[in-house]
Amino acid sequence: MARVLLIEDDPNVRDALTLALKGRDHEVESATSGEEGLERLARFAADVVVLDLMLPGIDGFEVCRRIRATTSTSIVMLSARGDDFDVVGGLEAGADDYVVKPVRPQVLEARIRAVLRRADGVPSPVETYGTLCLDRASLTVSRGGRQVALPPMELRLLLHLSASPGQVFSRQQLLESVWEHDYLGDSRLVDACVQRLRAKIEDVPAEPRYVQTVRGFGYRFGPV
Amino acid sequence: MNWLRGLRARLVITFVLVGGLSAVGAAGLTYHKARDNLLTGVQDRLLNDFRHRVLLLSRDVALPAGDEELALLAEDLEVGDREVYVVRDGAVPSDARITAELRADVLRRPELAWQRVTRDGVPYLVAGSRVMLRAGGAPSGITVYLVESLAQAASDEAAVLRAAQAAALPVVLLAVLAGLLAARGVLRPVADLDRAARRLGEGRLDTRLPVRGGDELARLAGRFNETAAALERSVGELREMEARSRRFVADVSHELRTPLAAATAVTDILEAGADRLDADAGTAAQLITAEIAQLGKLVDDLMEISRFDAGAAVLNLDEVDVGAAVAACLRSRGWSSTVTADLPPDIRVPLDPRRLDVIVANLVGNALRHGAPPVTVRVRATGRAVAVEVADHGPGLPADVLPHVFERFYKADTARARSEGSGLGLAIARENALLHGGDLTVAPGPGAVFTLTLPRNRPAVERPSAQGNLPTQEPPAGTAPPVDRP
Numbered sequence: 001m002a003r004v005l006l007i008e009d010d011p012n013v014r015d016a017l018t019l020a021l022k023g024r025d026h027e028v029e030s031a032t033s034g035e036e037g038l039e040r041l042a043r044f045a046a047d048v049v050v051l052d053l054m055l056p057g058i059d060g061f062e063v064c065r066r067i068r069a070t071t072s073t074s075i076v077m078l079s080a081r082g083d084d085f086d087v088v089g090g091l092e093a094g095a096d097d098y099v100v101k102p103v104r105p106q107v108l109e110a111r112i113r114a115v116l117r118r119a120d121g122v123p124s125p126v127e128t129y130g131t132l133c134l135d136r137a138s139l140t141v142s143r144g145g146r147q148v149a150l151p152p153m154e155l156r157l158l159l160h161l162s163a164s165p166g167q168v169f170s171r172q173q174l175l176e177s178v179w180e181h182d183y184l185g186d187s188r189l190v191d192a193c194v195q196r197l198r199a200k201i202e203d204v205p206a207e208p209r210y211v212q213t214v215r216g217f218g219y220r221f222g223p224v
Numbered sequence: 225m226n227w228l229r230g231l232r233a234r235l236v237i238t239f240v241l242v243g244g245l246s247a248v249g250a251a252g253l254t255y256h257k258a259r260d261n262l263l264t265g266v267q268d269r270l271l272n273d274f275r276h277r278v279l280l281l282s283r284d285v286a287l288p289a290g291d292e293e294l295a296l297l298a299e300d301l302e303v304g305d306r307e308v309y310v311v312r313d314g315a316v317p318s319d320a321r322i323t324a325e326l327r328a329d330v331l332r333r334p335e336l337a338w339q340r341v342t343r344d345g346v347p348y349l350v351a352g353s354r355v356m357l358r359a360g361g362a363p364s365g366i367t368v369y370l371v372e373s374l375a376q377a378a379s380d381e382a383a384v385l386r387a388a389q390a391a392a393l394p395v396v397l398l399a400v401l402a403g404l405l406a407a408r409g410v411l412r413p414v415a416d417l418d419r420a421a422r423r424l425g426e427g428r429l430d431t432r433l434p435v436r437g438g439d440e441l442a443r444l445a446g447r448f449n450e451t452a453a454a455l456e457r458s459v460g461e462l463r464e465m466e467a468r469s470r471r472f473v474a475d476v477s478h479e480l481r482t483p484l485a486a487a488t489a490v491t492d493i494l495e496a497g498a499d500r501l502d503a504d505a506g507t508a509a510q511l512i513t514a515e516i517a518q519l520g521k522l523v524d525d526l527m528e529i530s531r532f533d534a535g536a537a538v539l540n541l542d543e544v545d546v547g548a549a550v551a552a553c554l555r556s557r558g559w560s561s562t563v564t565a566d567l568p569p570d571i572r573v574p575l576d577p578r579r580l581d582v583i584v585a586n587l588v589g590n591a592l593r594h595g596a597p598p599v600t601v602r603v604r605a606t607g608r609a610v611a612v613e614v615a616d617h618g619p620g621l622p623a624d625v626l627p628h629v630f631e632r633f634y635k636a637d638t639a640r641a642r643s644e645g646s647g648l649g650l651a652i653a654r655e656n657a658l659l660h661g662g663d664l665t666v667a668p669g670p671g672a673v674f675t676l677t678l679p680r681n682r683p684a685v686e687r688p689s690a691q692g693n694l695p696t697q698e699p700p701a702g703t704a705p706p707v708d709r710p
Contacts, residue, residue, distance in 0.1 A: 010482050016489035023493050101481055102488035102520050171542060172577070182556060184581050187542055216543040216572075 002116055005046035006030040007037035007063065008078065009055050013101070017050070020105035026112070034063040041067065048074040048112050051095070053086050061093045068094035072151040074115040078103065091192030096153040097179060098186075114180040115153060127162065129224040132201055132210055134162055143201055153178065154197045157190075161211060161221035170218040194219060232411055236403035243399025244392070251388030258384045266377040267338070267349055274351060274370050275336055277301055282355045287364055294366065301368065309369040313354055317369050321350050330354060330367060340374070347374040413441040417448060429456035474530035480523045487516045525648040529632065532655040539659055541574045546610050546678075547603050549577055553584045554601070563588060566602040573610050573680055579656040580678075583664065586649040587614040587674045594618065595671050609662070609677045616671040629666055630654045 004026045008014040014030050021028045029044045031037035034055045041049065049067060053060030064075055077090040077098040087098055096115045099108055127134045131144045139155060141148045150158065157178050161169065169177075175185035194213075198205040212220055281300045285293050294310040301308040309317035316327065321341050329337040330352040338351035352369040356362065416433055423431040431452055433445040491513045498509040531537045547567030554560045584601070591599040595616025602613045621629065628634045633647040650664075653676075657664040662678040 010486070012486035013482060013489065016486040019493060020489045023496075102485035102523075104488055105492050184552075184556070184578050186540070186578070188540060 001025045001027065002047040002112060003027045003045060004029070004112065005037060005041055005044055005049045007032075007034065007049065007055065007060075008052040009033060010052075013052075017105075017108070021050075021108070021112075024105065024109050034058040034060065037063060038066055041071070041073070046073055047116055048076060050076050050078060050108070050112070052078045053090055061089050064090060064093035064095050068151070072149060074152055076108070076111050076115060087186065088188060088192070091188060092195075094151070094196065096151065096193075097189060110180070117156075117180070129162070129165070129210060129222060131203065132224075134159065141201065148200050150197070150200060153193055154200070157193050158197055158201070158211070158221075161219060165222040165224075166220060168214045168217050168220045174218065190219070231414065232404070232407040235407040235410070236400055239399045239403030239406065240396060243402070244396045247392040247395035247399075251392045255385050255388045259381045262377050262380050262384070263374070266374060270349055270370075270372055271336060271338060271351055274301075274306075275353070277303075278353065278355060278368055282364065282366070282368075285355075285364075285366070287357075289364075289366060297366075297368070301370075305373055307371040309371075311367050311369070313363065313365050313367050315367070319369070319371060321348055321371050322352065322369050323350070326350055326352055330369075347378050348372065349374050410441065413445060417441075417445065420448060420452075424452055424455070429459055470530060470533045473526060474534065477523050477526040477530060480519075481527075484516070484520055484523055488520055491516050522646040522648075525646040525652060528652050529648055529655070532652075532659070537655070537659055539576045540578070542577055543572050544575050544577050544580065545569065546571045546573050546575075546580070546612065549580055550584050550601060550603060550612060553581045554588065557585060557589075559588060559592070562592065562597070562599065564598050564600045566600070568603060568605070571603060571605045571610055573678055575660055575678055576656075579659065583653040583656050583676055584612065584614070586653045587612075587676070590649065591616040591618075591672065591674075605680070608681070609679055612676040612678075613673060614676075615669055615673040618671045620668055620670065621666065621672045623668065626666055626668065630664070 004021055006014060006017055006021070006028055008017065008030065009032050011032075014032065018028045018030050029040055029046065031040045035057055037049070037051070051060050051063055055063065058066075060077065064077070067073055067075060075095045075097075077086075077095040079086045079090065079098050079100050090098055097111050099111055124136045127136070133142045135141070136159060139159075141150055141155065141158065157174065160174070160178050171187035171190045172185070174190050175181045175187065179185055179189055181189075194211055195205075198208050198211055201210055202208050209224060210221060212222070214220055278301065281297055285297055289297075294312075298308045298310040301310070307319070309319060309322070311317050314331070316322075321343055323339065323341065326337060326339045329339075331354070334354070334356070336351055336353040338349060341348045341350050349372045350370065351372075352367060355364045355366040355368060357364050413436070420431050420433050429452060432449045435442050435445045435449070494509045495513050498506040498513075501509060528537075547569050551560070551565065551567055554563055554565060588599060588601060591614055595618035597617065599614070599616045602611075602615075604611045604613065630650050630653075632651045634650075635647065654664040657676055657678070660678050662676065664674065664676050667673045667675065
């Protein structure tokens with residue numbers, strides 16, 4: 001069970017999704033516009049925001065950016081068109097995952113579960129790589145002594161990669177193990193997440209040191 | 225000799241022929257006429273003069289004349305360069321220029337006979353006559369011969385020839401020049417037309433020609449412009465119509481999405497509650513659920529094909545092990561045990577895995593639905609391409625159906641009830657193949673054989689996102705892959 005904030009302007013879609021999510025034992029708050037959604041979010045401590053991209057007033061991309069600027073709440077986009085422009089824009093704005101409308105409730109449910117799954121806190125000593133410190137017990141990351149706030153998916157990606165420093169993971173592998181997608185997940189999720197992660201943990205994001213691209217294969221952590 | 229067939233060469237040659245022939249003809253005629261006038265004039269004058277003198281002087285000769293008389297007459301007749309021989313009839317004067325032929329002629333004829341003789345390159349007029357006692361009277365027994373140089377007349381003639389030649393040569397040169405000029409005048413509009421026609425053929429329908437003057441070429445340019453404008457107009461209308469209908473399909477799909485989104489969201493509630501409804505209502509609920517799923521698939525496919533039509537379909541390339549991807553496609557749909565797969569490992573190709581999955585799922589799905597088992601999937605690698613072949617062992621497709629299978633909403637059997645698919649599956653599969661720079665073809669076999677070919681190498685398509693400082697080479701197989709920082 002999770003606390004879901006649904007931001008969707010079409011009343012029937014909103015009602016139907018609310019009904020479907022409530023039927024799956026989630027606590028659902030809904031908002032009809034981006035402004036209302038952001039206002040609701042301040043009071044309703046949502047675990048996940050299900051966000052339509054096509055909204056009156058401020059659009060979904062902007063809502064996404066504003067949520068990311070203040071909180072680490074997970075975001076699943078509802079892409080009305082499934083068009084690449086929407087998907088790329090939404091992922092760059094900070095969404096953790098997306099579903100394409102019309103979406104079957106099982107699929108939305110699976111996505112919500114996946115983005116909400118917490119990285120497991122394992123008791124282990126703090127790992128230090130260069131200026132980066134990973135604490136797998138408290139699930140915190142700090143760079144140069146300063147704590148870095150990472151949204152759940154970025155944190156999970158970092159912990160997953162750093163668990164086996166030097167090992168190359170393909171995008172598909174990462175999608176399956178971090179995003180829990182089936183084998184056909186959209187690899188742009190990984191690319192967008194890696195970029196956001198690099199912006200926060202790398203000293204020079206254009207010359208990544210921790211999360212490195214292995215061209216033609218995928219990504220790996222270090223070696224530092 | 226190809227250039228000889230060009231318009232320029234032909235025009236120049238024509239001009240030279242016409243100009244040259246006229247010049248040579250005119251000069252030749254002039255020369256011929258002038259030579260006649262010159263020679264005949266000189267000759268007539270000389271002969272007349274000679275005749276008069278002979279008539280005049282021969283009266284004073286006493287007959288029968290002695291050698292002395294003859295020598296005297298010859299002396300009297302010699303004027304200037306003229307050489308005169310006075311002999312008795314039948315005697316042979318001592319001058320080789322007086323030929324036997326002339327002598328015979330002289331004996332035969334009552335009046336003056338003459339001949340032109342060239343000796344040592346100098347032309348001579350040689351004449352001879354028997355001297356009569358009176359005009360038309362009896363012969364006097366004396367014959368006079370005249371040998372006179374025509375060198376002056378000949379040199380005049382040569383001068384005329386030189387003048388004619390000198391006049392003809394510039395005319396020929398002028399003809400070449402005029403030919404080139406005319407060729408340029410004609411050829412420039414022709415070259416313009418050639419270029420414009422090529423541009424039009426390349427699809428630049430706004431190509432127009434400048435219309436200069438009012439000659440045939442200008443009219444041709446005008447006609448070209450009219451045709452191009454008409455073409456542009458109709459192509460524009462066609463494109464506009466096509467774009468409108470495509471937009472319409474895209475818009476309809478968009479509009480269908482929102483109600484579908486609402487309906488789809490509640491289908492599982494409807495499904496879950498179906499058992500609690502009475503039998504009819506339950507059946508209705510299940511039917512609605514199934515139809516909504518079908519409608520959702522149709523709208524998805526329409527959206528997909530609209531994206532292809534709009535050129536908005538994007539490849540998300542990744543290095544993919546084709547065999548593994550096909551295996552995963554079969555596995556995820558529960559087909560692994562029903563399909564015979566021959567999937568060699570480690571054939572890595574840059575492709576969009578989602579689109580490969582769409583293609584393979586469509587082909588295998590069709591084979592399982594419409595063909596007969598066993599359905600086989602084979603992946604083969606050649607030097608430059610990878611082929612995925614999906615075959616079944618059913619009756620195959622009739623020959624008249626084969627060319628149409630990739631058409632949208634094409635149904636081989638018009639009487640057949642609605643198929644499970646949207647009718648767009650193969651069209652989308654083919655578009656996906658083309659988007660990769662590959663192709664999807666169908667061949668008659670024992671059953672239907674569909675072959676997807678994908679190029680193994682593509683020009684590197686960079687993803688803008690999340691690529692750090694990249695090494696420029698693909699890692700060779702079997703070695704540690706390079707990383708972006710040493």
